[in-house]
Amino acid sequence: MQDDPQKREIVNRRNFSFRLNLFFFATFFVFSVLIVRLAILQFVEGPSLREEEEKRGSKDVLIPPIRGNIYDSGGSPIAYSTSTQSLHYSIEPGTKKADSIAMAQKLFEVFQKYGNPKTAVTLEQIIKNMDLDYKKNTVTVPRRIKSGLTQDEIAYFMENRDLYQGIDIVEESIRHYDTSKFAVQLVGYLKKFGGGAENNLYKDRAKTDDPRLKYLQQEDVGYDGLEYMFQDVLRGKNGLKTYPVNAASRVIGPPVITKPEKGDNIYLTINxxxxxxxxxxxxxxxxxxxxxxxxxxxxxxxxxxxxxxxxxxxxxxxxxxxxxDYNPNIWEGGKISTEDYDMISNVLQNGTISPVIGxxxxxxxxxxxxxxxxxxxxxxxxxxxxxxxxxxxxxxxxxxxxxxxxxxxxxxxxxxxxxxxxxxxxxxxxxxxxxxxxxxxxxxxxxxxxxxxxxxxxxxxxxxxxxxxxxxxxxxxxxxxxxxxxxxxxxxxxxxxxxxxxxxxxxxxxxxxxxxxxxxxxxxxxxxxxxxxxxxxxxxxxxxxxxxxxxxxxxxxxxxxxxxxxxxxxxxxxxxxxxxxxxxxxxxxxxxxxxxxxxxxxxxxxxxxxxxxxxxxxxxxxxxxxxxxxxxxxxxxxxxxxxxxxxxxxxxxxxxxxxxxxxxxxxxxxxxxxxxxxxxxxxxxxxxxxxxxxxx
CATH class of the missing domain: 3.40.710.10 (DD-peptidase/beta-lactamase superfamily)
Structure with a gap:
């Protein structure tokens, strides 16, 4: 007996209607689950997720403090610091080496155009200071490219900041000493923090997680005499530029500034x-x-x-x-040439407290x-x-x-x-x-x-x-x-x-x-x-x-x-x-x-x-x-x-x-x-x- 075509059509329509209703129900159920989940994310888990996002959403750039001064018993300066503007470069995550070298070329051209010819830096020096092979710094540490920026250089970079990704201008200090060569070995001198890896004091300081106390690799620190003995007093505390960043750690907004604290000044008993x-x-x-x-x-x-x-x-x-003695201003900038070091090596140490030969x-x-x-x-x-x-x-x-x-x-x-x-x-x-x-x-x-x-x-x-x-x-x-x-x-x-x-x-x-x-x-x-x-x-x-x-x-x-x-x-x-x-x-x-x-x-x-x-x-x-x-x-x-x-x-x-x-x-x-x-x-x-x- 053959099926009635009309009945078959009715059955097919009923089956289609059932499947359609089932599909709509399943779709409704899925969307209901999604809506409930979104509601939970927004209203229940939202605050904690936002807090977690904020933890990942900022990056601190350290602003070194101005070092405190050293005065004689009458209040005349023996060692003092003056401020200068320096250009720092931060390597953004995912930045290719070729991109950094291209940035170095752009910086070199700006320095040539707006900088002081007497303090000019070469392209090779800029690339070396970038430390692209991470020999001196980790990826997160800003590199000092040039100190003593001219007003024209500062103005140019401030006006064209968007064209120079990872560039920042930081106020730093330069140490100066009494030109009369006053109590030279007692006062001491400064060198770069990065060169003190074997010094117990700086080994200990390198372990801190406090960003306000953390040292920069290129920071000048005391290496002898009172500059070393009172390092913690003279140094002060870092300032911070806290930048908002996205999930890829790229800067997405202006920074929040925490000002650095200048170091304390010490007054000596020396007349x-x-x-x-x-x-x-x-x-x-x-x-x-x-x-x-x-x-x-x-x-x-x-x-x-x-x-x-x-x-x-x-x-x-x-x-x-x-x-x-010797002129301690030879250490200006925290470094010294091999020739200059050889010249002062015999008078560098304080012979009143340790063995020194003529x-x-x-x-x-x-x-x-x-x-x-x-x-x-x-x-x-x-x-x-x-x-x-x-x-x-x-x-x-x-x-x-x-x-x-x-x-x-x-x-x-x-x-x-x-x-x-x-x-x-x-x-x-x-x-x-x-x-x-x-x-x-x-x-x-x-x-x-x-x-x-x-x-x-x-x-x-x-x-x-x-x-x-x-x-x-x-x-x-x-x-x-x-x-x-x-x-x-x-x-x-x-x-x-x-x-x-x-x-x-x-x-x-x-x-x-x-x-x-x-x-x-x-x-x-x-x-x-x-x-x-x-x-x-x-x-x-x-x-x-x-x-x-x-x-x-x-x-x-x-x-x-x-x-x-x-x-x-x-x-x-x-x-x-x-x-x-x-x-x-x-x-x-x-x-x-x-x-x-x-x-x-x-x-x-x-x-x-x-x-x-x-x-x-x-x-x-x-x-x-x-x-x-x-x-x-x-x-x-x-x-x-x-x-x-x-x-x-x-x-x-x-x-x-x-x-x-x-x-x-x-x-x-x-x-x-x-x-x-x-x-x-x-x-x-x-x-x-x-x-x-x-x-x-």
Whole structure:
């Protein structure tokens, strides 16, 4: 039976209608789900999604801060920063190297047209500064292309910003230093942050995630001296340009600006007049020693000098000079040529706190000369007397007859003689007179040998304990980078020879080499009757508005308690040390000369050492002067000390009332100067192992 066509048509229509309704229902269901999902996204998940989008939707570009200034005690600038406009280039994600090179060509053409011909940069320099191979920077770090933009260059880029993708103009600072070369090694210098990968301070700073504290690779940072010591204070905080970006990290709008915070300013304890006099006095004295026809004073190899002046009661450093020095503006821009570095390498370090050898380029020649860390020689003797008195090795009234020689050791080849230079015989000496005459046999017999015989096992350790309380062989706690603790030799001598030998040689200053700062701290500790003060270089820190944010108070590191009569005894001796340089001084001076002998490459050299404090009745200032290979302490170092003390009296005043400087002080010369003042007659001498060792 055949199907009825009409019925088949009806069935087909019903099936089509069902399928159509099913399709519409499915479509309605799908759209309903989509609408509900969109509603959930907008009203439920929308805020959190927008927050997440905002996290991905911005990019910070750092604006380096202006570095704080460094001023002397009177408020005159020593190191200061000026602002300049620099062009930076940021590599956008997805940027091809060829596109960056094309950008470099465009920049080169702009610089050629609008820039200063004297500061022109080449196309090769621009490409190098872009760091397209990421040798110095990650992709997100802006590259400095050129500093010191002209007003025409700035105006052009501001007007045509849209044509230069990734380009930004940033205000930066350039460091300048006093052209008179003021306290150069103490102040320090700046280098690029990117060059400090091995520096522990900058390793630590590189770990921060705080964008306001993060360093730029091309940022100038402190690398030595106070610039390094107060880096965190001087630097300030970054500013930010926060750009909105799309999902592809491309900038899509203007930035939000967070201004940088200028670094704080530091005001030093260094007095300009005293510092300048100190620097000039050293250079004058070096010239005098090298050129004088006086055979007793002539020293061809006296080519470096070091001096520190410290206030006895506060620890404030009034002057610190390491001479010769150099012009620190050679570091302008945070970098230096190889030729310039070679020229200053011998005077770059601070010889008052670390070993520095004279201006000798040849390593073989360098090995023939001592560094700035020298044996203290007879400047040791006031402390030796204090040790002897406190250990009850003798009394203030006890005497010793100096026959010109003291022998120790077994008879034969190991027998050793300690004597006075030029065969001097001083006769009957009490402790004070032993200091005044600088008797080596007295120190050897009454202190060194006596301490050994009192306690042969612990004698050297006892000695070490005493000298370190006065800062010799100990950290001065100045905080300066690369400061040496000195070189103590008595433990080695005890092992290699004997405790007796170690103590005897130490008693007149031939077992310890110390820095000039250590000697100044030691001199101040003697003058204060046992209060060792922390050296301080900064009196206060002020913000950019001039508000004091931190001030520094005197800090006692340790106190040595001796009976007052012991201090009186050494002061009597120091007052009577014969140095004609101080015969006409308007104030009384506690002083001690030293002329230490040192074996260098098989030859014997003599270093000139001098310590002093004034006024003797109530010392306020102490000085230490070291002239390596400068001969007698009274000849080489004492004239410098006299000029420093006079300058202090002029500028600050021994009694707290300053006298005005008599004449202006010119910047120190670099190799020659006016003839130095001849020193007085040396007061005492030393012979070690039968050889003259003029530690006086």
């Amino acid at each position: 300009r007049h005293v510092q300048e006099v100190t620097e000039q006095a050293i250079m004058d004295q070096l010239h005098f020693l090298q050129t004088t026809p006086d055979r007793d004073r002539h020293e061809d190899n006296a080519k470096t000098g070091y001096a520190v002046a410290i206030e006895v009661k506060t620890g404030k450093i009034i002057a610190m000079a390491s001479m010769p 201006p000798y380029k040849d390593p073989k020649e360098q090995r023939k000369h001592p560094s700035s860390v020298v044996f203290l020689g007879s400047t040791q003797k006031p402390l030796s007397i204090l040790i002897g008195l406190n250990e009850k090795l003798f009394t203030t009234n006890q005497t010793y007859t100096d026959t010109g020689s003291f022998y120790y050791g077994r008879e034969g080849s190991t027998r050793r003689r300690i004597g006075n230079a030029k065969g001097h015989v001083y006769g009957v000496l009490d402790p004070a007179k032993a200091i005044a005459k600088s008797s080596n046999p007295f120190m050897a017999k009454m202190v060194g040998d006596a301490l050994y015989r009192k306690d042969s096992d612990k004698g050297v350790a006892i000695w070490d304990s005493y000298v370190k309380q006065f800062g010799l062989g100990a950290d001065t706690e100045s905080g300066l980078l690369n400061e040496s603790k000195g070189v103590i030799g008595y433990f080695h001598e005890e092992e290699a020879a004997s405790a007796q030998s170690a103590l005897i040689l130490a008693s007149f200053g031939q077992m310890g080499r110390y820095t000039t700062l250590q000697l100044a701290q030691y001199a101040a500790t003697l003058a204060s009757h046992g209060k060792r003060m922390k050296p301080q270089f900064v009196k206060e820190i002020r913000d950019a508005d001039g508000k004091v944010v931190q001030s520094f108070q005197p800090e006692v590191l340790n106190t040595i308690n001796f009976p007052e009569k012991y201090w009186d005894e050494i002061e009597t001796g120091m007052l009577n040390v014969s140095v004609t340089e101080f015969n006409n001084a308007p104030y009384k001076v506690l002083r001690k000369t030293g002329t230490s002998q040192q074996q260098v490459s098989g030859a014997t050299v003599e270093n000139s050492v001098f310590i002093a404090s004034a006024p003797a009745e109530d010392p306020v200032i102490a000085v230490a002067v070291v002239i390596p290979e400068g001969g007698f302490g009274a000849y080489g170092a004492a004239p410098v000390a006299r000029k420093i003390l006079d300058a202090y009296d002029d500028a600050i005043g021994m009694n707290g009332v300053p006298k005005k400087p008599k004449t202006p002080v010119n910047p120190p010369t670099t190799g020659t100067g006016t003839t130095g003042t001849p020193a007085g007659t040396p007061a005492g001498t030393t012979t070690e192992n039968g050889k003259t060792d003029t530690t006086q």
